[in-house]
Amino acid sequence: MARQVTNSTFEELLRAAGYENAHAAFARQLNHAGRDQGTWRYDAASIYWWLRGRRPGEHVQAAMAETLARKLGRSVAITELGFGAGDSIGLCVYPVTVDGAIDTAEQIWTRLTKCLSQQASGAFDSGKALEAALGWRYDLPDQAVSRNGRQQVTSTDVQSLYALADHFTDLDRRHGSGSPRTRAIMADFLVRQVAPMLHGTYTDAVGRDLMRAAATLSGQLAFMSYDAGDHATAQHHVTLGLRLAKAADDNLYGAHLLANLATQAVFMGHARGxxxxxxxxxxxxxxxxxxxxxxxxxxxxxxxxxxxxxRACQLALARAERALDRAGTDPGPRWVGYFSPAHLAGAALRCLGDLHLYTQALRHVPEALTLGCQNTRTRALHTALIAVTHARAGNTDAACSWGRKLAQNSAGIQSARVQQRVRELTTALSPQQASPQVTDVLHTLAAMPAAASRLERERARTSRLPSQM
Known part of the structure; x- marks a missing residue:
């Protein structure tokens, strides 16, 4: 006697797609969709048990959604399959196909427009991060990304997306991303303009450039979410950006995004990952x-x-220094132009301080502050790092002096990362709070969130799309 169907949602999707009496055919299509993941041997019996309560893995659900989407002629969200486990199912899964990446992009951008006003939720998943890295590194290249859709996409259209990415990058560096305003504008643009372009008509050459531009925007939104402390959203967008960079055949930008994911993992304390x-x-x-x-x-x-x-840390620093010395004759893509001797000095401060090599770390202080005026947030982060390093080294006077500079340099910046550095400094100074100057600095640091209202006024003035958009 057959068991009763418990996943009526999945059953209805199969019916709508014409698979009601063709479960074996659906299983064959699913095996084909998952061919890059290894040899899948799902059959009609698999469908039988999924309809009756068994739950496939998230990577399988992603392939199921892609298979149904192709048959239905519309995007199918993984949450529509009826397997439960919340809104974030599949959002961290590295998409198997280009079509899957496009559908995922629309799904997570739409979701972001609806939930940005809510409290940031979700944790960083180091296991999913590694899965994305493996998919990006070892999956076969996409043979073609051309598409026939409703909207014609040209190279001029794609160039406008790069201009938008530059605009938001500048806002992020100057003001931080702690407020949802800029991310909300960006997410809305992605849903209304970029998602239809991805579903449009384009040649292979234009398509690869479009994927690269979409990866750039997704990567920027990921970094902004990371800076805002919304780590699940950040990871979702880096994972998407990696797949889009793969489709663009841009290994360098994919490596950059993966390094951003590693930076987020360091922030979350997942050092080995x-x-x-x-x-x-x-x-x-x-x-x-x-x-x-x-x-x-x-x-x-x-x-x-x-x-x-x-040893590994010092070797990596030496390699970074030698590479940066050669960068004048080998500058690389435009997007890496931000990385300067000051950024390398900040990294050295951080990692040498973590190794308790405070004297060596503090040698990098002068260079860590040789930043352009647009790098407001980085200046605040480095100032805080210098103060923390002095405090941990027992240099209380210097720590207090740099703590006062931090309060000045952080005015008008809203950033979860800056706030975390402030907390680190407060923790490092607290054992000395009997000192009047330490007490004064701690009060100054505690008052820093008052700058938020000024930030909101500035964002309201500057968070407009560029005129060419």
Missing amino acids: AARLVEAAIDGARRAPAAVLARLHATAATAYGQSGER
């Missing part, structure tokens, strides 16, 4: 330009420093 991620990035970047290598090795140094691997 971060090291594995950045090692995959370095391996995948192959013969990268010197500027890109400098950035990747600097990220590796921070991971090794946090995990206490002194």
